[in-house]
Amino acid sequence: MASDKDPVVKPVVKIALVGFGRAGHMHLSSIRSNHRCVLKYVVELAGEREEAARQELVGLNMADSVTVISSDRFDSVVLADPDLNAVMITTPTDQHEVYIAKSISAGKAVFCEKPIAESIDTVRKCYEEAERAKLPLFCAFNRRFDPAFNDLRERVRGGELGKVHCISTTSRDSPLPSMSYLKISNGMYHDCAVHDIDTVCWILGEEPSHVYAQGHAQKKEIVDINDVDTVVIVLTFPSGVLASVNLSRHSSYGYDQRIEVLGDKGMLSIVNPHSLPLVSSTATGINLSPYQYSFPERYEASYRNELHHFIDCIQDPSLEMKVNVNDTVRATRIAQACERSAVSKKAELLET
Numbered sequence: 001m002a003s004d005k006d007p008v009v010k011p012v013v014k015i016a017l018v019g020f021g022r023a024g025h026m027h028l029s030s031i032r033s034n035h036r037c038v039l040k041y042v043v044e045l046a047g048e049r050e051e052a053a054r055q056e057l058v059g060l061n062m063a064d065s066v067t068v069i070s071s072d073r074f075d076s077v078v079l080a081d082p083d084l085n086a087v088m089i090t091t092p093t094d095q096h097e098v099y100i101a102k103s104i105s106a107g108k109a110v111f112c113e114k115p116i117a118e119s120i121d122t123v124r125k126c127y128e129e130a131e132r133a134k135l136p137l138f139c140a141f142n143r144r145f146d147p148a149f150n151d152l153r154e155r156v157r158g159g160e161l162g163k164v165h166c167i168s169t170t171s172r173d174s175p176l177p178s179m180s181y182l183k184i185s186n187g188m189y190h191d192c193a194v195h196d197i198d199t200v201c202w203i204l205g206e207e208p209s210h211v212y213a214q215g216h217a218q219k220k221e222i223v224d225i226n227d228v229d230t231v232v233i234v235l236t237f238p239s240g241v242l243a244s245v246n247l248s249r250h251s252s253y254g255y256d257q258r259i260e261v262l263g264d265k266g267m268l269s270i271v272n273p274h275s276l277p278l279v280s281s282t283a284t285g286i287n288l289s290p291y292q293y294s295f296p297e298r299y300e301a302s303y304r305n306e307l308h309h310f311i312d313c314i315q316d317p318s319l320e321m322k323v324n325v326n327d328t329v330r331a332t333r334i335a336q337a338c339e340r341s342a343v344s345k346k347a348e349l350l351e352t
């Protein structure tokens with residue numbers, strides 16, 4: 001029998017997942033593992049993509065509970081559903097703005113993959129609309145929710161290293177994303193560098209005064225789309241901390257995501273987990289299994305944790321969201337300064 005002491009059971013959050021590509025699949029796994037939410041709709045482009053999503057859900061035994069809807073029926077079916085609480089947007093970035101605006105105006109909470117939008121004005125406008133409607137708009141800077149990154153930040157902030165001198169991050173993607181994705185990815189600074197930029201600023205709690213960035217396309221197909229696949233960025237912070245970010249679109253040896261923070265009293269670093277904890281030691285040397293293949297394995301816990309945080313924010317509107325408008329705008333401003341620096345070949349001041 002229920003008593004006053006029983007914890008209040010909050011209603012399950014019903015979610016529509018828009019875009020069923022790489023990010024959509026990893027969020028599907030988080031939703032399935034989370035008992036506080038259920039997936040009600042998957043929205044995809046009409047035709048082949050919509051049909052592929054439908055077939056996949058049949059294979060996953062989810063066809064009875066999840067309805068696949070083509071994007072042209074998003075307003076009339078998904079947004080018109082009064083039972084739906086939240087929309088999770090995992091389409092390419094150029095589609096985020098329209099889905100955010102429509103979802104907020106229909107009264108749905110929004111979880112959106114990074115970056116929220118391509119321009120700062122648009123990012124601000126999206127948050128203003130969410131603020132007016134008193135609805136959560138969450139930007140998925142997932143590294144903040146990774147247990148190792150989170151622990152490292154707490155320890156740096158707690159003074160374990162004393163004064164921080166420098167931070168160095170390495171992010172090398174695996175596998176190379178498809179050319180169709182890269183063509184509309186909004187470029188390497190906004191698509192990849194924003195994760196490292198956000199991580200460094202989040203750890204330090206400050207933003208750089210200026211940045212210097214250089215990029216180069218090592219692969220012919222990346223030259224052809226006028227983007228770069230190899231980037232080095234130096235960020236200079238008012239406190240004197242220097243940070244370097246080293247990025248590659250393709251690592252042949254697995255997903256490579258590392259960070260080092262050096263301070264007066266020592267160094268904290270995050271290394272890559274291996275795909276198996278198996279080590280062979282012989283007279284010829286030590287042999288480890290390869291690094292994990294890609295982001296769904298490496299950051300699985302972060303994707304699950306960020307979903308829990310999003311649900312917390314829906315269920316308790318007084319809760320402070322762990323990624324806010326200033327964080328999101330800052331990452332975009334810094335990525336834009338990097339783009340300017342790559343062209344001018346000079347350090348660029350951060351515009352306010």
Ligand SMILES: NC(=O)c1ccc[n+]([C@@H]2O[C@H](COP(=O)([O-])OP(=O)(O)OC[C@H]3O[C@@H](n4cnc5c(N)ncnc54)[C@H](O)[C@@H]3O)[C@@H](O)[C@H]2O)c1
Nearest residue numbers: 019020021022023043044045049071090091092093113114
């Ligand atoms: N946080 C992370 O670790 C992470 C990892 C990968 C991608 N992302 C982000 O996720 C977003 C999507 O990237 P991706 O790699 O999954 O791309 P993707 O190309 O693999 O998937 C995008 C999907 O959206 C569908 N789509 C396109 N336009 C649509 C529309 N108008 N309506 C509905 N569906 C539509 C496409 O058919 C495709 O299936 C990007 O913003 C990217 O920055 C984040």
